[in-house]
Amino acid sequence: MKTAKMARAERAVHAARAAATPKPGLTLDLQIKSRARHVPSRRIFTQWIAATLAGRISGAVELTLRVVGPTEMRALNRDYRGHDYATNVLSFPFAAPPGVILPVQVLGDIVLCAQTVQREAVAQGKSPVAHWAHLTVHGVLHLLGMDHTKTRTAAAMESAEISILAALGYSNPYHTGDT
Numbered sequence: 001m002k003t004a005k006m007a008r009a010e011r012a013v014h015a016a017r018a019a020a021t022p023k024p025g026l027t028l029d030l031q032i033k034s035r036a037r038h039v040p041s042r043r044i045f046t047q048w049i050a051a052t053l054a055g056r057i058s059g060a061v062e063l064t065l066r067v068v069g070p071t072e073m074r075a076l077n078r079d080y081r082g083h084d085y086a087t088n089v090l091s092f093p094f095a096a097p098p099g100v101i102l103p104v105q106v107l108g109d110i111v112l113c114a115q116t117v118q119r120e121a122v123a124q125g126k127s128p129v130a131h132w133a134h135l136t137v138h139g140v141l142h143l144l145g146m147d148h149t150k151t152r153t154a155a156a157m158e159s160a161e162i163s164i165l166a167a168l169g170y171s172n173p174y175h176t177g178d179t
Helices: 004-020 042-053 070-081 114-123 128-143 151-167
Strands: 025-032 060-068 089-093 105-113
Touching: 025 042, 042 060, 042 128, 042 151, 060 070, 060 128, 070 089, 070 105, 070 114, 089 128, 105 114, 105 128, 114 128, 128 151
Parallel strands: 025 060, 060 105
Antiparallel strands: 089 105
Protein backbone atom coordinates (compact mmCIF):
# COMPACT_ATOMS: atom_id res chain seq x y z
CA MET A 1 0.00 0.00 0.00
CA LYS A 2 1.34 3.36 -1.05
CA THR A 3 1.44 6.12 1.43
CA ALA A 4 0.91 9.75 0.45
CA LYS A 5 4.60 10.32 1.09
CA MET A 6 5.56 7.49 -1.33
CA ALA A 7 3.18 8.82 -3.99
CA ARG A 8 4.70 12.31 -3.68
CA ALA A 9 8.20 10.83 -3.98
CA GLU A 10 7.21 8.88 -7.11
CA ARG A 11 5.68 12.01 -8.65
CA ALA A 12 8.87 13.95 -7.84
CA VAL A 13 11.03 11.28 -9.51
CA HIS A 14 8.73 11.23 -12.55
CA ALA A 15 8.81 15.05 -12.77
CA ALA A 16 12.61 15.05 -12.52
CA ARG A 17 12.88 12.46 -15.30
CA ALA A 18 10.47 14.40 -17.49
CA ALA A 19 12.43 17.61 -16.93
CA ALA A 20 15.68 15.84 -17.85
CA THR A 21 14.19 14.38 -21.04
CA PRO A 22 14.77 16.77 -23.95
CA LYS A 23 11.63 18.07 -25.56
CA PRO A 24 11.43 18.15 -29.34
CA GLY A 25 12.36 21.54 -30.62
CA LEU A 26 15.10 23.91 -31.48
CA THR A 27 17.64 25.42 -29.15
CA LEU A 28 19.39 28.33 -30.82
CA ASP A 29 22.54 29.80 -29.31
CA LEU A 30 22.52 33.20 -31.03
CA GLN A 31 25.74 35.18 -30.69
CA ILE A 32 25.74 38.72 -32.08
CA LYS A 33 29.37 39.87 -32.24
CA SER A 34 28.93 42.53 -34.92
CA ARG A 35 28.17 46.19 -34.46
CA ALA A 36 26.24 46.24 -37.73
CA ARG A 37 22.70 47.53 -37.70
CA HIS A 38 19.74 45.65 -39.14
CA VAL A 39 20.70 42.18 -37.91
CA PRO A 40 17.56 40.01 -37.78
CA SER A 41 16.07 39.17 -34.38
CA ARG A 42 16.29 35.83 -32.57
CA ARG A 43 12.63 35.23 -33.42
CA ILE A 44 13.24 35.73 -37.15
CA PHE A 45 16.38 33.57 -37.21
CA THR A 46 14.47 30.87 -35.31
CA GLN A 47 11.63 30.94 -37.87
CA TRP A 48 14.06 30.56 -40.77
CA ILE A 49 15.96 27.73 -39.07
CA ALA A 50 12.77 25.91 -38.03
CA ALA A 51 11.41 26.14 -41.59
CA THR A 52 14.65 24.65 -42.91
CA LEU A 53 14.59 21.79 -40.40
CA ALA A 54 10.89 20.99 -40.91
CA GLY A 55 10.50 17.57 -42.47
CA ARG A 56 14.27 17.07 -42.56
CA ILE A 57 15.01 16.32 -38.94
CA SER A 58 13.01 15.44 -35.86
CA GLY A 59 13.53 15.59 -32.14
CA ALA A 60 15.48 18.06 -30.10
CA VAL A 61 18.04 20.02 -32.11
CA GLU A 62 20.68 22.52 -31.09
CA LEU A 63 22.82 24.85 -33.14
CA THR A 64 24.83 28.01 -32.78
CA LEU A 65 24.42 30.98 -35.08
CA ARG A 66 27.10 33.65 -34.74
CA VAL A 67 26.89 37.03 -36.47
CA VAL A 68 30.32 38.58 -36.82
CA GLY A 69 32.17 41.45 -38.44
CA PRO A 70 34.54 41.19 -41.40
CA THR A 71 37.72 40.80 -39.32
CA GLU A 72 36.51 37.65 -37.56
CA MET A 73 34.92 36.22 -40.71
CA ARG A 74 38.09 36.81 -42.73
CA ALA A 75 40.15 34.99 -40.09
CA LEU A 76 37.73 32.04 -40.01
CA ASN A 77 37.58 31.83 -43.80
CA ARG A 78 41.38 31.97 -44.03
CA ASP A 79 41.99 29.44 -41.25
CA TYR A 80 39.35 26.90 -42.26
CA ARG A 81 38.98 27.32 -46.02
CA GLY A 82 42.24 28.95 -47.10
CA HIS A 83 40.48 32.05 -48.53
CA ASP A 84 41.72 35.41 -47.26
CA TYR A 85 38.49 37.45 -47.41
CA ALA A 86 35.32 37.92 -45.38
CA THR A 87 32.78 35.56 -46.95
CA ASN A 88 29.05 35.75 -46.25
CA VAL A 89 28.39 32.44 -44.46
CA LEU A 90 30.39 29.53 -43.08
CA SER A 91 28.97 26.32 -41.62
CA PHE A 92 30.75 24.00 -39.24
CA PRO A 93 28.84 20.70 -38.86
CA PHE A 94 29.26 18.92 -35.52
CA ALA A 95 29.98 15.23 -35.17
CA ALA A 96 30.09 13.74 -31.70
CA PRO A 97 33.15 11.61 -30.93
CA PRO A 98 32.57 7.86 -31.27
CA GLY A 99 30.67 6.47 -28.32
CA VAL A 100 29.38 9.83 -27.12
CA ILE A 101 25.61 10.03 -26.93
CA LEU A 102 24.07 13.46 -26.47
CA PRO A 103 20.54 14.18 -25.21
CA VAL A 104 19.93 16.42 -28.24
CA GLN A 105 21.18 16.42 -31.79
CA VAL A 106 23.84 19.12 -32.03
CA LEU A 107 23.99 20.26 -35.65
CA GLY A 108 26.96 22.62 -35.41
CA ASP A 109 27.72 26.29 -35.95
CA ILE A 110 26.78 28.81 -38.61
CA VAL A 111 28.71 32.07 -38.90
CA LEU A 112 27.29 35.01 -40.85
CA CYS A 113 29.20 38.21 -41.63
CA ALA A 114 26.71 41.06 -41.19
CA GLN A 115 28.56 43.57 -43.35
CA THR A 116 29.09 41.09 -46.19
CA VAL A 117 25.43 40.05 -46.16
CA GLN A 118 24.27 43.67 -46.28
CA ARG A 119 26.79 44.64 -48.99
CA GLU A 120 25.85 41.66 -51.18
CA ALA A 121 22.13 42.38 -50.83
CA VAL A 122 22.63 45.92 -52.09
CA ALA A 123 25.00 44.84 -54.89
CA GLN A 124 22.59 42.11 -56.03
CA GLY A 125 19.50 44.31 -55.79
CA LYS A 126 17.93 42.06 -53.15
CA SER A 127 16.04 42.86 -50.01
CA PRO A 128 18.55 42.60 -47.13
CA VAL A 129 16.11 40.53 -45.06
CA ALA A 130 15.61 38.11 -47.97
CA HIS A 131 19.39 37.74 -48.31
CA TRP A 132 19.75 37.12 -44.56
CA ALA A 133 17.01 34.47 -44.84
CA HIS A 134 18.68 32.83 -47.84
CA LEU A 135 22.11 32.63 -46.22
CA THR A 136 20.65 31.32 -42.95
CA VAL A 137 18.75 28.58 -44.82
CA HIS A 138 21.90 27.86 -46.86
CA GLY A 139 23.98 27.50 -43.69
CA VAL A 140 21.47 25.16 -42.03
CA LEU A 141 21.32 22.95 -45.13
CA HIS A 142 25.11 22.64 -44.98
CA LEU A 143 24.79 21.51 -41.33
CA LEU A 144 22.33 18.87 -42.55
CA GLY A 145 24.93 17.55 -45.01
CA MET A 146 23.88 19.27 -48.23
CA ASP A 147 26.59 20.63 -50.50
CA HIS A 148 26.96 22.59 -53.71
CA THR A 149 30.40 21.53 -54.92
CA LYS A 150 29.09 19.28 -57.70
CA THR A 151 26.41 20.06 -60.27
CA ARG A 152 24.02 17.35 -59.01
CA THR A 153 24.34 18.26 -55.33
CA ALA A 154 24.22 21.98 -56.11
CA ALA A 155 20.93 21.55 -57.97
CA ALA A 156 19.42 19.65 -55.03
CA MET A 157 20.60 22.25 -52.52
CA GLU A 158 19.38 25.18 -54.62
CA SER A 159 16.01 23.48 -55.09
CA ALA A 160 15.70 23.01 -51.32
CA GLU A 161 16.64 26.64 -50.71
CA ILE A 162 14.12 27.91 -53.26
CA SER A 163 11.35 25.74 -51.77
CA ILE A 164 12.07 26.74 -48.15
CA LEU A 165 12.35 30.42 -49.00
CA ALA A 166 9.10 30.31 -51.01
CA ALA A 167 7.32 28.77 -48.00
CA LEU A 168 8.67 31.69 -45.95
CA GLY A 169 7.39 34.20 -48.51
CA TYR A 170 10.69 35.05 -50.22
CA SER A 171 11.38 34.90 -53.94
CA ASN A 172 13.91 32.67 -55.68
CA PRO A 173 17.34 33.95 -54.57
CA TYR A 174 18.91 32.64 -57.80
CA HIS A 175 16.49 34.45 -60.12
CA THR A 176 18.29 37.35 -61.74
CA GLY A 177 15.31 38.78 -63.57
CA ASP A 178 17.03 38.25 -66.95
CA THR A 179 14.72 35.46 -68.15
